[in-house]
Amino acid sequence: MNICILGGGNLGTLVMGDIGRRKDISxxxxxxxxxxxxxxxxxCDNDGIFKYSGRVDIISSNPEEVISDADIIISTLPSYMFNRTMQKIKPFLKAGVWIGMMPGNGGSECYCKELIESGCTLFGFQRVYGIARIKEYGKSVYDLGKKKELFIGAIPSCNTTDVCKVIEDLFNVKCNPLANYLHVAxxxxxxILHTARLYEMFHNYSEGVYWEKMISFYTEWTDETSTILLACDEEVQTLCRRLATVDLKRVGFVKEYFGAETPHQMTAKISNMISLKNIQSPMIVTEEGYIPDFKSRYFMEDFPFGxxxxxxxxxxxxxxxxxxxxILMWFEKVTGVEYYVDGKFEGKDLKNLPLPQNFGINSPEDIIAYYR
Incomplete structure (x- = not known):
């Protein structure tokens, strides 16, 4: 089996190190x-001690060299890079290729509408399968912890079980098929995890405001952030309940995922996760102090593509x-994009995003039909 990875960041490097151990996988x-x-x-483990290694057979910037015979493609790219990359590789895709996203939210399934209609299978991981940080770019990576089980959705949904069997064997971890890709989307x-935190930290920021030190994104998590997070989670649950014709009970709601009922419980859970303890906030240092980095992946991905x-x-x-x-209106203010016009969600900067309406999905019936 030939597997091509898109994206050589933290997660992509770990994926290659893991599946590259298999002698029956190229x-x-x-x-x-x-x-x-x-x-x-x-x-390597969290302390930098070597654990194992994997082989990458072909490394190239030429899509034809790595895509044309790939049976499975797994993208770990940021959502804002996915469509541009897909346009480059589309001419070289095998018929019936499986295209996976880790994680699978971000609207990538809309960008792949034509490919799905032509017979490709799209699948998405509900969450990433592990936490990783690059040790030395292109050479080594820290494995900071992996999930004990994965949840995967696919379009068409009839292929989900087959995808799970292959991924379970590939990563040696239990894979649970989701009835519908909406559980991923x-x-x-x-x-909401990242955006709630960013809003809580920076919503009072203005030019001339500085922080004396870098803020730890997770270990300095606050009850105020948890309150915002839980409220956003409830809004998403309300949305899912409205789509009553689809069973969305296995959407990975934050409250259930962390097992926290109150803001204080949520803060305790998140701030004490060992795998997240060294992750810093998207901030840059200036002569006067630290300021938010509005060009970081946190901002470029989780607001427009989340x-x-x-x-x-x-x-x-x-x-x-x-x-x-x-929260979205605050993001508009600090980044200069336009999402709302007179309070209506119809700003000019929505037209190039992978929103369902931009791909002819305009009713609950359209949603059910597309994600079937």
Whole structure:
């Protein structure tokens, strides 16, 4: 089996180190920096102690060299890079290829509408299968902890069980098939986890405001953030309840995922997760102090390709989500994009996002039909 990885960041490097151990798997990497990569990827534990290594057989910036015979493609790219990359590789895709996203939210399934109609299978991980940090780019990675089980959805949904069997064997971890890809598309993981934290930290920021030190994103988590997070989670649950014709009980709601009922419990859970303890906030240092980095992946991905997608589904089914609106309007203010016009979700900067309405999905019936 030939598997091509899109994205050589933290997660992509760990994926290659893991599946590259298999002698019956040929791993390929599409990267803009092929000369910076070794063919052997070392995986280390949190203390930097070597655990194992995996082999990447072909490393190239030329899509034809790594895509044309790939049976499975797994993208770990940021959502804002996915469509541009897909346009480059589309001419070289095998008929019937499986295309996977880790994680699977971010609207990528809309970008792949034509490919699904032509016979490709799209699948998405409800959440990433582990936490990783690059040790040395193109050479080694820290494995900070992996999930004990995975949840996967596919389009068409009739292929989900087959996908789970292959992924379970590939990663040696239990894979649970989800009845519908909506369970992946609407999972409020990073789209509300990151945005709630960013809003709480920076909503009072203005030019000339500085922080004396870098803020730890998770270990300094606050009850105020948890309150916002739980309220956003409830808004997503309300959206899912409105789509009553689809059983969405296995959407990975934050409250259930962390096992926390109150803000204080949520703060205790998140701030004490060992795998997240060294993750810093998206901030940059200046001569005067630290300021938010509005060009970081946290901002470029989780608002336009996270909250906007949740908002677009709420528009279709007629559910009000006032707190998410408030957070998105703050994002508009600090980044200069236009999502709302006179309070309506119809700004000019929505037209290029993978929102269902931009792909002819305009009613609950359209949603059910597409994600079937």
């Amino acid at each position: 791993v390929r990497l599409l990267t803009s920096r092929p000369d910076d990569w070794n063919h052997i990827i070392e995986v 609407l999972t409020p993981a990073n789209p 909250l906007c997608i949740i908002k677009s589904f709420s528009e279709i089914v007629g559910v009000e989500i006032p707190l998410i609106d408030k």
